[in-house]
Amino acid sequence: MESLSDTFWDVVISGTGLQQSLLALALSRSNKKILHIDKNDYYGHHEAALSLQEAESWVAAVQAHAKPGYSHASVTKPEGTTGLSFPRAYSLALAPQFIHARSALLQQLVSSGAYRQVEFVAVGSFFIFKPPQDASQKPTLARIPSTREDVFATTDIPAKAKRGLMKFLKFVLDYENSPQTELWQPDANIPLTEFLSKQFKMDNQLQTYITTLSLSLDGKITTKDGLTVIHRHLTSMGMYGPGFAAIYPKWGGLSEIAQVSCRAGAVGGAVYMLGNGVKTVDDYTSPIELRLHSGDIIKTRAFVEESDSIGVIGRPETTRLVAIIGSDLKALFETTIEGAPVPAVAIVAFPAGSISTADGKASEYPVYLSVHSSDTGECPKGQCVCYLTTLTPQESGPQDHLLTQALDSFLLSVSDDQVPQCLYKLSYTRSGGSDGDGERLFTIHFSLKPVTLSFDDSALENVRKAWKIVMCDEIMRDEAVDKDYMKFTDRQNAAEDDET
Amino acid sequence: MAESGASHGIARTSRVRSEEQRQKDLERIQKYRTLEDQVRQRAADKQFDSETFQLTSKLLRLNPEYYTAWNVRRRCLISGLFSKLLPGSSCSKESSSTSPRDTTTACSEESSSASSIPTPGRPDCQTTGKSGTTADDDLELIKTELHFTIPLLLESPKCYWIWSYRLWVLNQAIERLERPVARRIWEEELGLAEKMLSKDHRNFHAWGYRRHVVAQLESDALGGGSMVEAEFAYTERMFRRDLSNFSAWHNRSRLIPRLLDERGATDAQRKAFLDKELNMIREALNVGPGDQSLWYYHQFLVLNLVTTAGKPTITPAFTLEERISYLTREIEEIKVLLEDYDEDVQLIYEALVDYTLYFSRLEERKPTEEEREDLVSWVAKLKELDPMRNGRWVDLERDQGLVELLPGH
Numbered sequence: 001m002e003s004l005s006d007t008f009w010d011v012v013i014s015g016t017g018l019q020q021s022l023l024a025l026a027l028s029r030s031n032k033k034i035l036h037i038d039k040n041d042y043y044g045h046h047e048a049a050l051s052l053q054e055a056e057s058w059v060a061a062v063q064a065h066a067k068p069g070y071s072h073a074s075v076t077k078p079e080g081t082t083g084l085s086f087p088r089a090y091s092l093a094l095a096p097q098f099i100h101a102r103s104a105l106l107q108q109l110v111s112s113g114a115y116r117q118v119e120f121v122a123v124g125s126f127f128i129f130k131p132p133q134d135a136s137q138k139p140t141l142a143r144i145p146s147t148r149e150d151v152f153a154t155t156d157i158p159a160k161a162k163r164g165l166m167k168f169l170k171f172v173l174d175y176e177n178s179p180q181t182e183l184w185q186p187d188a189n190i191p192l193t194e195f196l197s198k199q200f201k202m203d204n205q206l207q208t209y210i211t212t213l214s215l216s217l218d219g220k221i222t223t224k225d226g227l228t229v230i231h232r233h234l235t236s237m238g239m240y241g242p243g244f245a246a247i248y249p250k251w252g253g254l255s256e257i258a259q260v261s262c263r264a265g266a267v268g269g270a271v272y273m274l275g276n277g278v279k280t281v282d283d284y285t286s287p288i289e290l291r292l293h294s295g296d297i298i299k300t301r302a303f304v305e306e307s308d309s310i311g312v313i314g315r316p317e318t319t320r321l322v323a324i325i326g327s328d329l330k331a332l333f334e335t336t337i338e339g340a341p342v343p344a345v346a347i348v349a350f351p352a353g354s355i356s357t358a359d360g361k362a363s364e365y366p367v368y369l370s371v372h373s374s375d376t377g378e379c380p381k382g383q384c385v386c387y388l389t390t391l392t393p394q395e396s397g398p399q400d401h402l403l404t405q406a407l408d409s410f411l412l413s414v415s416d417d418q419v420p421q422c423l424y425k426l427s428y429t430r431s432g433g434s435d436g437d438g439e440r441l442f443t444i445h446f447s448l449k450p451v452t453l454s455f456d457d458s459a460l461e462n463v464r465k466a467w468k469i470v471m472c473d474e475i476m477r478d479e480a481v482d483k484d485y486m487k488f489t490d491r492q493n494a495a496e497d498d499e500t
Numbered sequence: 501m502a503e504s505g506a507s508h509g510i511a512r513t514s515r516v517r518s519e520e521q522r523q524k525d526l527e528r529i530q531k532y533r534t535l536e537d538q539v540r541q542r543a544a545d546k547q548f549d550s551e552t553f554q555l556t557s558k559l560l561r562l563n564p565e566y567y568t569a570w571n572v573r574r575r576c577l578i579s580g581l582f583s584k585l586l587p588g589s590s591c592s593k594e595s596s597s598t599s600p601r602d603t604t605t606a607c608s609e610e611s612s613s614a615s616s617i618p619t620p621g622r623p624d625c626q627t628t629g630k631s632g633t634t635a636d637d638d639l640e641l642i643k644t645e646l647h648f649t650i651p652l653l654l655e656s657p658k659c660y661w662i663w664s665y666r667l668w669v670l671n672q673a674i675e676r677l678e679r680p681v682a683r684r685i686w687e688e689e690l691g692l693a694e695k696m697l698s699k700d701h702r703n704f705h706a707w708g709y710r711r712h713v714v715a716q717l718e719s720d721a722l723g724g725g726s727m728v729e730a731e732f733a734y735t736e737r738m739f740r741r742d743l744s745n746f747s748a749w750h751n752r753s754r755l756i757p758r759l760l761d762e763r764g765a766t767d768a769q770r771k772a773f774l775d776k777e778l779n780m781i782r783e784a785l786n787v788g789p790g791d792q793s794l795w796y797y798h799q800f801l802v803l804n805l806v807t808t809a810g811k812p813t814i815t816p817a818f819t820l821e822e823r824i825s826y827l828t829r830e831i832e833e834i835k836v837l838l839e840d841y842d843e844d845v846q847l848i849y850e851a852l853v854d855y856t857l858y859f860s861r862l863e864e865r866k867p868t869e870e871e872r873e874d875l876v877s878w879v880a881k882l883k884e885l886d887p888m889r890n891g892r893w894v895d896l897e898r899d900q901g902l903v904e905l906l907p908g909h
Contacts, residue, residue: 163787163841
């Protein structure tokens with residue numbers, strides 16, 4: 001059997017994160033010699049899903065500064081709580097992004113056939129957290145309406161505001177065309193909130209609803225970017241069934257997609273190795289020479305680096321809190337219309353200022369909470385996993401306390417006579433992501449993407465660019481090859497039903 | 501497979517056929533013709549037995565629109581496959597429920613050659629078919645027949661003959677089976693109607709079918725009581741799913757008179773009911789002023805105030821003052837919509853015109869000066885928004901004597 005060094009590889013891919021894995025999927029029918037390695041002993045890298053045991057090793061590695069891009073990691077198990085199941089019963093996602101129905105990622109999963117191996121659950125309602133009016137009352141959650149039927153049903157918005165909201169929804173659905181473009185393009189780069197106030201006379205409450213639908217982490221998303229996300233949300237609504245606009249891969253979010261993609265790569269002949277990374281790179285020669293941690297010296301035509309850069313200066317970090325809750329929080333996952341599937345993900349937004357830190361300071365940025373029921377496969381029945389995310393203001397440092405505060409307030413808002421208990425907490429800070437996807441000749445670099453709540457399709461363009469580099473010979477010979485990107489016909493035995 | 505003529509929205513493509521394809525088609529046509537001839541011959545010879553029955557299965561799968569074949573099938577069932585009904589003995593089969601079931605090879609789940617092979621007769625059975633089938637066999641037969649229609653319906657969901665046959669089979673259930681058994685079958689049918697509606701919740705055929713099934717379930721023949729409350733709640737679930745659902749709103753309006761009667765609603769309760777419905781439809785119009793289905797329902801409610809003679813109304817006890825006050829309020833509320841909606845307004849103006857004219861009806865008079873000025877401006881708007889129907893608006897001006905108020909007169 002040939003050793004790794006004997007083979008002249010067409011491409012060595014370092015890291016099994018989502019982008020690298022999608023590249024492996026894209027190349028899985030190409031007959032290229034592919035070596036796909038990951039220095040971790042698990043798949044997924046930045047998009048991995050961790051069991052409790054893996055989470056603890058991961059935290060230890062972060063604390064030992066062995067995970068660039070991550071810091072301030074810790075695990076807490078609150079005293080006196082019971083009910084935490086065995087470690088493998090949990091799959092905590094490092095990248096719990098949901099995917100809008102319209103996303104190009106889903107189209108690629110379908111055309112490549114990989115979707116058959118992924119199970120999806122529906123993302124249901126979006127809520128706004130409302131602090132209590134006075135100390136004697138509980139905080140509440142208000143559902144954000146995003147369809148006409150939602151707006152009809154809500155009792156939270158007065159009639160006139162409803163009319164304004166309907167006009168805005170109608171505007172966004174057609175925002176790419178005239179005369180709508182004349183209205184917003186001059187204001188493309190001002191904050192969406194200003195645009196809403198100026199052109200639609202929206203009050204604060206409605207502005208908050210809309211910015212939440214835009215999933216803006218700093219609350220200051222521009223008109224152009226905001227309209228893009230909201231348009232995607234609205235046009236995704238109902239695409240795969242009534243009552244939902246986005247879906248989420250079971251068993252750990254994007255990690256599932258990475259794993260399925262690697263599996264496809266392996267079936268296509270790629271060689272996989274975990275626990276082995278690239279130590280040194282010499283890409284000033286051709287072929288590129290790599291030295292692995294195992295000692296092997298590899299020659300390859302192209303090399304895809306792992307995405308490990310420290311963040312860009314000035315781009316805020318995000319703090320995340322992953323909490324396991326000992327209750328199924330059923331009320332959050334109710335279907336509101338006939339025929340809709342039971343959702344397994346609910347989103348709660350805490351607008352800036354709606355919660356305060358321990359020293360009384362009001363939150364500067366919104367906090368987003370994604371609640372996952374056991375239907376996501378991430379925890380046992382009767383429990384939930386909560387993922388809280390917020391930007392870290394530069395001067396303040398990690399926002400663990402704020403996120404804990406948000407979690408506690410949330411649990412209070414959904415409590416009846418008992419407040420649901422938190423059984424486990426994992427918190428960490430992640431850099432704001434790096435810039436500069438790029439290539440030096442045949443060395444391809446995927447940047448670390450900033451944290452977002454929904455999957456951002458722009459990551460896919462870089463995967464395609466990388467694919468073109470690896471396939472450059474074939475494309476030069478026959479341009480038609482490019483059109484078949486991620487379009488595969490079934491292998492002989494893939495005759496399963498087409499139901500997702 | 502024969503091309504069904506009853507599917508909407510599926511384009512017929514003309515195929516360019518290869519010689520091989522053409523040969524295959526000729527063979528298929530030959531097979532079909534042979535099958536058809538067999539069935540017709542046997543029917544002409546009055547051979548309504550299980551072999552004919554199986555032939556109709558094949559024929560109908562190729563061409564479900566061949567209604568004669570459905571009739572032949574019915575006759576096979578009545579002539580021997582079903583147990584014989586004693587005169588006046590429907591729904592009274594006490595003994596059959598005690599006789600042990602004979603194993604038959606007939607009760608296959610596959611719809612293909614579904615026929616119940618008659619079992620050896622049991623002389624002590626009260627009802628026996630030609631070859632001794634019992635009521636339990638009838639149940640199985642009915643179930644298999646219903647099952648047989650399903651793939652045909654999936655392929656040709658609007659083929660009247662399939663639906664007609666299905667209804668006939670369901671009626672056989674009423675005639676031949678014990679009441680609770682028959683009822684269960686019809687309840688399952690309601691489930692099917694609901695599935696159809698959830699696939700296409702604006703399919704008015706499905707709504708009509710649902711009404712029929714509900715009517716049967718409510719009838720004495722199935723020992724039923726009124727389902728009006730459940731049906732009323734169902735219409736609400738449907739329009740909450742999609743406001744723009746003519747059938748749901750229409751069904752709702754049809755249920756109201758009976759609903760209020762059965763509730764034994766007092767005048768106060770009727771007023772409260774009307775208030776609630778008006779509030780709800782106004783909320784709907786507030787988010788969907790361009791939606792005609794909503795205006796139809798609103799008009800239905802408003803006409804309740806205006807029409808007095810003969811028809812059952814929601815609030816028969818309203819005085820003239822009350823009616824005028826309600827009508828005035830509705831018009832005011834509609835005007836508020838114009839504050840924000842500068843598009844989608846045609847139906848708003850139409851409603852304003854219609855409802856203003858209702859005053860005249862109520863008070864048996866002609867429109868006042870003020871009303872006429874309003875009407876002129878609204879009709880002018882309508883001419884602007886809907887120039888294609890200019891003739892209609894011009895007629896309206898003339899009929900209401902508005903011409904003299906137009907500029908230039």
